[in-house]
Amino acid sequence: MKKIIPKLFRINTGSCNGCDVEFVATALVEKFHIETLDIEMVEEIKDANLLVITGPLTARSESFFKDALRQVKKPFAVVGIGTCAISCGIFRDSYAINGPIDKFVEVDVNVAGCPPRPQSIAEGIAKGIKILEQKMNGEATPKKIDSNFKDFSAPETFRGRLSLNEENCVACRTCETVCPSNAIEISKTKDGFIHKIWHNSCCYCGNCAYFCPTGAIFTTNNFDTAKLQNEKFSDVNIGYIHYSTCSNCQEKYMAPTKGLLNKAYNENNIKKLNEKICPKCRKEANFKRIYS
Ligand code: SF4
Ligand code: SF4
Ligand code: SF4
Structure with a gap:
């Protein structure tokens, strides 16, 4: 060459x-x-x-x-x-x-x-x-290039590429709302939600991580962000947040995550909430328990 x-x-x-x-x-x-x-x-x-x-x-x-x-x-x-x-x-x-x-x-x-x-x-x-x-040299543009130019060491607290722990996400959309770059998109499906982080739109402000009530979305110290143009629309973090099925009525519902429960309730209530029944059935059960 x-x-x-x-x-x-x-x-x-x-x-x-x-x-x-x-x-x-x-x-x-x-x-x-x-x-x-x-x-x-x-x-x-x-x-x-x-x-x-x-x-x-x-x-x-x-x-x-x-x-x-x-x-x-x-x-x-x-x-x-x-x-x-x-x-x-x-x-x-x-x-x-x-x-x-x-x-x-x-x-x-x-x-x-x-x-x-x-x-x-x-x-x-x-x-x-x-x-x-x-x-x-008249060659076709490559789909991928490996460069040896990498020296990617960053402090633990560095605000690099975002990541999502799907298990902790309750699809509350707080991150989507506070994102100044429209880099987060949450869409509904029949089984739950799809959570997308568009790395090429993100301005790495950390707002989403700061306001997320469950700590599901977080910054990492990965700043490997130099990508070829053909990756522009595929450099996306995709998370799937699934509904749970109510053990009583079999309806699909968004169950609270462990992280959220730990924040909001005491241990006894957490056990009850972990019984995998939907809010409607839980309300009815509580009503019966109190008034019957
Ligand atoms: S990542 Fe956090 S703020 Fe965003 S939808 Fe999930 S729980 Fe809500
Ligand atoms: S770090 Fe900022 S810009 Fe990036 S996804 Fe989170 S809120 Fe949006
Ligand atoms: S630092 Fe660069 S990417 Fe950020 S607002 Fe300024 S020009 Fe845009």
Whole structure:
């Protein structure tokens, strides 16, 4: 394979600058080893073959963005940095936003985060360079790329990718309600609920974990967020929350979880609630017990 020199140009399409500051940190701080990628930073977009793009693409920046793109010579690779660039993040559906960027340019790699960690940015750029090499050598864009650029160690309390413990979820929808990015979607099925976390929309604020009454949803210290564009809509955590069947009337109902019971009731009541009867049958049983 022919060796190429990646010539990087950065475009800000209206970001808050958080991603841009993180990008600069990635470039300048030695421990992220970006120098091993042998990148040349260019000052004119016409000289670039690797575009790093931040921001949700504001209405105001659209024409500048399109003009800039017209000046780039093919082939080139595109790396979107930050949740805004991928899905518009917390600005989605705003009157001032015309993005995300893949409406206007073919994106190769997305790096989620608000902002992403420098290590993820470096990983995304490394993947972008591999795609650029393939494009320049006339090869098809790969479905998957393994990069050796990973150095993913984070403190335990780091707010990385979200995870869900289905057994503790009662489908109360609190997480969906408090999420500022519309990254959580809970839908009803005949057997219960489907709980989806769209990692490419998440701004990693941790609101969902903070407000979840049962601790079912939680942040992890995993920030492996540099993914190829073909994974944009599949990088989703899917959880299934099943109804229980009432042992009395056989109706389906959402049983309280152990975590919720421990919070709300004393041990004796927990035993009764664990009898797997639905709220309606329990109400009737209590009524009979008290008034008969
Ligand atoms: S992803 Fe977050 S940090 Fe990056 S531009 Fe958007 S709001 Fe700012
Ligand atoms: S994860 Fe927590 S907040 Fe979200 S629906 Fe489940 S129990 Fe409710
Ligand atoms: S951390 Fe939770 S609340 Fe915050 S954007 Fe991500 S899914 Fe939504």
